[in-house]
Amino acid sequence: MEMPVNKMKPQECGELLARLGFGRLACARDNQPYILPIYFAYEQPDRLYGFATFGQKIEWMRLNPLVCVQADEILGQNNWASVIVRGRYEELLDTPEYAKERNQAQSLLGKRSLWWQPGYAASQVRGLPKATKPVFYCIHIDEITGLRVSPDSAV
Secondary structure, three states: OOOOOEEOOHHHHHHHHHHHOEEEEEEEEOOEEEEEEEEOEEEOOOEEEEEEOOOHHHHHHHHOOEEEEEEEEEEEOOEEEEEEEEEEEEEEOOOHHHHHHHHHHHHHHOOOOOOOHHHHHHHHHOOOOOOOOOEEEEEEEEEEEEEEEOHHHOO
């Protein structure tokens, strides 16, 4: 039996983002897309925080701040949810002006186990020293949409 695909309400999308904290980030440069896995922290109603070390992702987002994040929860073929966030990248510089927001980002991310691992692992692959300076960033959410299929939505 095929299950209907239902649109998620904005609140449901936010609940999924808050629960998962892991997804894929898409950015683009010169009409070339790039997508990679990220850990993030959702702050209601309109922010995602992330962490990285400098590399292609940060370079590209600095040049084109328009990004997209997808987060999925797949419990089975007929039991899944997917949320898409469209937004704008803002780097949280290590300056007094951004200190409060950087601390907020680090605090929220710190509640997730291994939140730092993708950024640190990427710096090791690139042969960067262990003391690579962290890059904290915020994605300001402009639009959030979601779809869900679940057994209890079948009529």
